[in-house]
Amino acid sequence: MPKIKNICVIIPAYNEEKYLRNCINVIYKYLTKLIGNNFEILIIENGSTDNTADIAKELEVEYSNVKSFFLHSALYGEAYRYGVLHTKCDMVTVYPVDLAFSLNFIGRAYRLLEKYPVILGVRFHKKSKVDRPLIRILISKIHTTLVNLLFSTHYNDVNCLKAYRTDIAKKLIKYTTSQDPFIEVELVYLLERTAIKFYEIPVNHTEKEIARHPLYIVLSILKNFISLFTYKFKRVNKR
Numbered sequence: 463m464p465k466i467k468n469i470c471v472i473i474p475a476y477n478e479e480k481y482l483r484n485c486i487n488v489i490y491k492y493l494t495k496l497i498g499n500n501f502e503i504l505i506i507e508n509g510s511t512d513n514t515a516d517i518a519k520e521l522e523v524e525y526s527n528v529k530s531f532f533l534h535s536a537l538y539g540e541a542y543r544y545g546v547l548h549t550k551c552d553m554v555t556v557y558p559v560d561l562a563f564s565l566n567f568i569g570r571a572y573r574l575l576e577k578y579p580v581i582l583g584v585r586f587h588k589k590s591k592v593d594r595p596l597i598r599i600l601i602s603k604i605h606t607t608l609v610n611l612l613f614s615t616h617y618n619d620v621n622c623l624k625a626y627r628t629d630i631a632k633k634l635i636k637y638t639t640s641q642d643p644f645i646e647v648e649l650v651y652l653l654e655r656t657a658i659k660f661y662e663i664p665v666n667h668t669e670k671e672i673a674r675h676p677l678y679i680v681l682s683i684l685k686n687f688i689s690l691f692t693y694k695f696k697r698v699n700k701r
Contacts, residue, residue: 463627466575469493469568470554470628472545475692476536477507478559479513485559486521486528492565493527497574502551506541508533539638539645546628546635555625556639563623564666571625571663577656578649579630582650583623590664611646612691615654621646623665630658632663644689 471489478666493501505518507530520531531548533540542556553575554570563583571581585592586603606620621643626634632658638648645655653660 463576463579464552466552466572466627468502468551468553469497469544469572470502470504470545470549470551471568472504472506472542472549472554472556473559473694474538474541474545475507475510475514475518475558475559476538476541477510477512477514479517480509481561482514482517483521486525487566488561489557490525490527492568496569499527502549503528503546505530506533506545507513507531508538508541509536528630535629535641538643539602539641542645543635543638544672546626546631549628552628553625554628554631555623557623562667562669567623567663567665568625574663575625575627575663578661579627579652580653581625582617582619582660582662584619584662585622585667586618587662587664591666591697594667594669609650613651615650617650618662620650624649624668634658640689642689647689678696 471493473482473485473489478485486505489503503525505521505528507515507518515530515532518532521528522530531544535546536693544700545556546554555571557563557568567583574581575676584590586606593597602619602621606617609615609620610617624646634649634652637652638645640648
């Protein structure tokens with residue numbers, strides 16, 4: 463496969479005025495050290511009600527490699543899809559604003575994408591270091607298990623970091639429809655269905671406290687389960 467010459471990091475940002483500037487500063491320094499000036503950071507601001515949009519505009523002026531886009535609705539899946547479709551770099555990955563995942567995933571994926579078209583991060587690996595509330599770990603493991611059972615897949619972590627050769631990402635993303643984080647499940651399902659090669663690598667994840675209210679987490683779990691079974695039902699009916 464051709465050598466990866468440049469990298470795109472997509473940052474979906476909804477009400478992230480407290481963390482966005484630090485996030486961009488840290489990732490910008492990391493990428494500069496990794497690949498010089500051959501990168502871009504795409505901030506996809508999606509319907510924020512705080513000052514996130516203004517900060518994104520300021521960062522675009524401060525950094526030549528930063529571009530900001532503005533969507534009207536708070537839809538993670540739409541932000542993910544928009545970013546992938548608008549990059550022209552050879553490699554693309556999506557990172558959370560809180561930088562809870564170790565940045566060295568980008569460097570490792572950058573090197574491995576010359577052998578594999580898709581790199582998947584795994585938190586449940588013996589070499590991974592995970593510092594999260596137990597309830598969050600259990601939710602992630604149960605979710606991955608359900609996805610594997612419902613879709614006959616064999617992934618170790620469906621909701622972790624992913625890096626793609628951009629042509630592959632664009633090929634997969636055009637078949638997604640989810641406008642929320644369920645897009646992550648759609649992508650791994652499509653990856654399996656298209657028999658595209660992938661490689662899993664350990665990722666460190668630090669989440670010192672539960673960032674959401676317990677009720678929000680419970681409702682999110684229920685919504686995700688409904689999405690899983692609905693998606694499964696649609697796939698069965700299409701056969």
